[in-house]
């Protein structure tokens with residue numbers, strides 16, 4: 356019997372397994388994917404998320420892969436372009452990053468294994484084993500292998516938007532909003548980059564993020580109602596959106612698209628109760644918001660730390676486990692809710708303006724402050 360089984364080994368699952376293993380727990384980490392591998396994401400990580408990577412000791416290895424630090428952000432609304440001031444000198448992190456998931460997720464998986472977690476790649480969880488309303492383990496197999504059952508004190512669903520763990524434990528969902536926007540993105544070489552860019556038009560938007568190998572991840576977004584028309588001819592429609600933003604269109608002339616288009620209209624917005632008897636949820640399985648503000652990974656890192664601290668407090672009997680996990684939910688929601696509301700506003704395409712981004716900056720700062728404060732509370 357394991358102390359914890361973590362289902363899903365990307366930005367939510369691997370660091371959860373890593374932190375629990377570092378605290379001395381016996382952890383099984385499983386994923387149906389093998390690593391390195393990609394997953395749909397434009398993978399921008401805000402400063403508080405980068406600060407978590409630093410705290411966990413994996414940032415240096417990531418930056419050594421040639422991941423460009425992002426210190427300049429450009430927001431453009433029609434004719435108005437602004438560059439928000441950089442973080443103050445004493446901020447815990449000075450830059451954002453946009454690492455390829457092939458690289459980031461593999462580093463995180465390796466960090467979990469280095470910490471002592473047992474990894475099973477290519478292992479698909481087919482069922483969460485329940486004893487009444489208590490989760491006691493998982494049943495699954497590697498491709499073509501025999502089905503096995505593994506048991507644990509806690510089963511952690513870090514298995515993303517279509518979480519099998521969440522489907523099994525049926526958590527309460529709240530503050531839900533349906534999909535509001537769709538996105539398509541591709542990677543370009545030869546695109547002149549100067550930090551991250553967010554361009555807002557009347558009925559569409561575009562993002563430019565610098566990533567590994569000097570490439571630009573360029574995404575377009577529109578209201579969900581336009582998805583089916585858009586996908587009839589993705590290339591033409593994607594380029595038509597970028598044409599609306601002259602500064603992008605101009606630079607695109609000398610650039611080359613290096614990879615296929617990737618897109619989705621599957622972006623529900625929800626909070627879920629992230630714990631119950633024998634189970635917990637972290638990352639997209641417990642909280643999901645539109646991609647518009649590029650928050651998923653930063654959110655996941657924050658919640659990983661909160662969840663791992665709560666489980667450790669419970670397992671080590673410093674606090675009743677249920678009470679500690681209730682604290683995880685409460686703190687997650689306190690930090691996430693203002694950013695969630697702004698994200699839904701932006702994704703709905705209503706009145707995206709500078710004021711909203713000032714609010715976003717303030718909410719992001721509050722997130723950083725609360726994470727620093729939470730840090731101070733965690734016993735060494």
Ligand SMILES: Cc1cc2nc3c(=O)[nH]c(=O)nc-3n(C[C@H](O)[C@H](O)[C@H](O)COP(=O)(O)OP(=O)(O)OC[C@H]3O[C@@H](n4cnc5c(N)ncnc54)[C@H](O)[C@@H]3O)c2cc1C
Pocket residue numbers: 362363364365366367368385386387388394395396397398399400478479480481513514515516517518519538618619637638639640646648649650651652653654655
């Ligand atoms: C178009 C788009 C753009 C985005 N852009 C950004 C961005 O710029 N910045 C940002 O921060 N976020 C972005 N996001 C969101 C971000 O990618 C997610 O929030 C993040 O990947 C969530 O991490 P996770 O670990 O919770 O889940 P995932 O990354 O989805 O990982 C879940 C893992 O669970 C595994 N799994 C699932 N089911 C099973 C099973 N039954 N058995 C075993 N394994 C299983 C999967 O194989 C997968 O590896 C974007 C999302 C989209 C769709």
